[in-house]
Amino acid sequence: MLIQVRGVVKSYVKGSETVLVLDGVDLDVDAGEWVSLMGPSGSGKTTLLNLIGGLDVPDSGSICVNDDEMVGRTNAELAAWRSRNVGYIFQLYNLLPVLDAFQNVEMPLLLTNLSRKERREHVMTALDLVGLSDRIDHYPAQLSGGQNQRVAIARAIVADPAFLLADEPTGDLDRKSAEDVLNLLQDLHTRFKKAIVMVTHDPHCAERADRLVHLEKGVIVADT
Amino acid sequence: MKQPVPWRLLFAHLRRSWFRTTLTAAGVALAIFLLVLLQTVITELQSGVKYAGRSRLITTSAVSLFVNLPEKLHQGIEGVPGVVAVTHWTWFGGVYIDDKNMFARFAVDPPTMRRVYGDLSAKKEIVLSTPEWEAFESDRRGCIVGAALARQFGFKVGDRIPLKGNIWPGDYEFTVCGVYSRGSPQIDESTMFFHWKYLDETVGRRSVVSIFVAELDPEFDAGRITNEIDALFESSENRTRTQTEAAFNQSFVSMWGNVPALLGMIGGAVLFAAFMIALNTMLLNARDRRSETGVLKALGYPDRAIFLLNVSEGIVVCTIGGAAGAFAGWFIFNHIGVDALGRFFPSFIITDETFAFAVGTSVIVGLVAGIVPAVILARIRVIDALSRFG
Ligand SMILES: Nc1ncnc2c1ncn2[C@@H]1O[C@H](COP(=O)(O)OP(=O)(O)OP(=O)(O)O)[C@@H](O)[C@H]1O
Ligand SMILES: [Mg+2]
Numbered sequence: 001m002l003i004q005v006r007g008v009v010k011s012y013v014k015g016s017e018t019v020l021v022l023d024g025v026d027l028d029v030d031a032g033e034w035v036s037l038m039g040p041s042g043s044g045k046t047t048l049l050n051l052i053g054g055l056d057v058p059d060s061g062s063i064c065v066n067d068d069e070m071v072g073r074t075n076a077e078l079a080a081w082r083s084r085n086v087g088y089i090f091q092l093y094n095l096l097p098v099l100d101a102f103q104n105v106e107m108p109l110l111l112t113n114l115s116r117k118e119r120r121e122h123v124m125t126a127l128d129l130v131g132l133s134d135r136i137d138h139y140p141a142q143l144s145g146g147q148n149q150r151v152a153i154a155r156a157i158v159a160d161p162a163f164l165l166a167d168e169p170t171g172d173l174d175r176k177s178a179e180d181v182l183n184l185l186q187d188l189h190t191r192f193k194k195a196i197v198m199v200t201h202d203p204h205c206a207e208r209a210d211r212l213v214h215l216e217k218g219v220i221v222a223d224t
Numbered sequence: 225m226k227q228p229v230p231w232r233l234l235f236a237h238l239r240r241s242w243f244r245t246t247l248t249a250a251g252v253a254l255a256i257f258l259l260v261l262l263q264t265v266i267t268e269l270q271s272g273v274k275y276a277g278r279s280r281l282i283t284t285s286a287v288s289l290f291v292n293l294p295e296k297l298h299q300g301i302e303g304v305p306g307v308v309a310v311t312h313w314t315w316f317g318g319v320y321i322d323d324k325n326m327f328a329r330f331a332v333d334p335p336t337m338r339r340v341y342g343d344l345s346a347k348k349e350i351v352l353s354t355p356e357w358e359a360f361e362s363d364r365r366g367c368i369v370g371a372a373l374a375r376q377f378g379f380k381v382g383d384r385i386p387l388k389g390n391i392w393p394g395d396y397e398f399t400v401c402g403v404y405s406r407g408s409p410q411i412d413e414s415t416m417f418f419h420w421k422y423l424d425e426t427v428g429r430r431s432v433v434s435i436f437v438a439e440l441d442p443e444f445d446a447g448r449i450t451n452e453i454d455a456l457f458e459s460s461e462n463r464t465r466t467q468t469e470a471a472f473n474q475s476f477v478s479m480w481g482n483v484p485a486l487l488g489m490i491g492g493a494v495l496f497a498a499f500m501i502a503l504n505t506m507l508l509n510a511r512d513r514r515s516e517t518g519v520l521k522a523l524g525y526p527d528r529a530i531f532l533l534n535v536s537e538g539i540v541v542c543t544i545g546g547a548a549g550a551f552a553g554w555f556i557f558n559h560i561g562v563d564a565l566g567r568f569f570p571s572f573i574i575t576d577e578t579f580a581f582a583v584g585t586s587v588i589v590g591l592v593a594g595i596v597p598a599v600i601l602a603r604i605r606v607i608d609a610l611s612r613f614g
Binding site: 055075080083084094096108111155 | 228230232233236237239240515516518519520521522523524525526527528605606607610
């Protein structure tokens, strides 16, 4: 078992009001498994993804990754853990606009002990994989949405994490680019055995996964 | 654990927002330039006290600085044990061609002056080559001028300088025998010195001087010698007042009253303005860096790296600005020289201390201005930073 979520509760305080976002979620993700997370807006999909990725901590419950408990760790520990284990793919790519494609992809590697030359090799491999090795010196503003998302995917996989977390990775893309991105994820899944947890609103996208999980009002209502 | 700061982002940001960066650096540069200017004024005002000879006494009339003393008193002063050399200065006043040409002119005794301010002076307060000293000593109508004065009026060795006496009536003409520079900030580089004997002959042997300067053997107690000198003339018609050079110079600073404090306050206000400029820029930057910070944190960059990255930007921008401002001041005042200021502060020189102080100040301004946004960004939660709702 790669990811084991047990009884996770998460609420946010909004002004004087407390919003219960996740209300006792249990979820298992196997190594190499591709899970699609669906559900209406506000059902807590992003929140769940953030908790699994160590970007936030639950109010209660347990999240184990590779049998390591994530809950109760310090910010610094979580940061170090993220850099080694998680690859994020965001809806809006979240590339750093002041850096070119190569530098963006290299960012996670600056946290490792790799030499400059090794980093270069890794970055080129990743950019090659997403089919952008001829765009290494382009800045995000000089690339299309689909290309930006592919750079972001290269960045997510460059440090070779065990799993990828993708929050509506095709949500901002046209059909063709979305298809490219999904094919890329498919490739990473089948060839490199990456586990993927992907939030999506599009049933057509969700179908590509091994498994479909439905979230509604903070609880999992269907798991097929 | 390795905690690398993504320094490439620092330079990428500076490049990307070069206009904002440049404006901020220019604002800080201007403030630091003014600070250097004000600090130098203060330093110039106080240099006489700070750099006064440690083993030197000044004897004036007990009545007032403006009452002269007989030249022959020097024998008595010289006789006091511990006194190594005695020289004297006499304020001349006078007019060089036009009233507007103001610079200090003193009648002195060249051989003893050379001993006190040249040979005996550890710092060689008055720097003049041996041939120039010798030419000055041997030419009774000779004079020496400071480097700044020479620059201002274009005086060269061999030039004639006519002076019209007012306190000391008569028409005088001097030959420039040398151009001195200073080895210590307390010496003014825009003064003219000439032979007291020439003056004394011209006015008909009044044989009086303004002040005596006694160089002491440092082994001796200056306080005791001070009392001994004044005791010598206690019951004469020429009672004296002897004090250390520092105390003597302090009385000139005191004439400026609160001016140094006022200048200090202006400097503080200017500095505060620079700080506000820098802080404003850093806060704008912080606002722009929210999502970037979120991404960096999501990638696993620790809070400390975020802090260092952002605080460095403030320091870099302010230090570049500050160094530019201080360097501009150095270049303008020490290298080109500004005549307008030269009139009030003949030796307007930015000292190394002032330069270092100014640059150091800009570093601190950058640090303080950078800390606020750096702390905000370092502490922001990833999900808040990445949140689309702001
Ligand atoms: N940082 C936060 N502070 C306060 N409330 C939050 C925060 N993040 C999320 N929420 C609230 O929690 C609820 C669930 O948010 P979440 O983003 O997880 O939903 P989602 O399923 O991803 O929705 P969408 O499909 O619109 O992205 C929403 O009501 C949202 O307003
Ligand atoms: Mg969401």
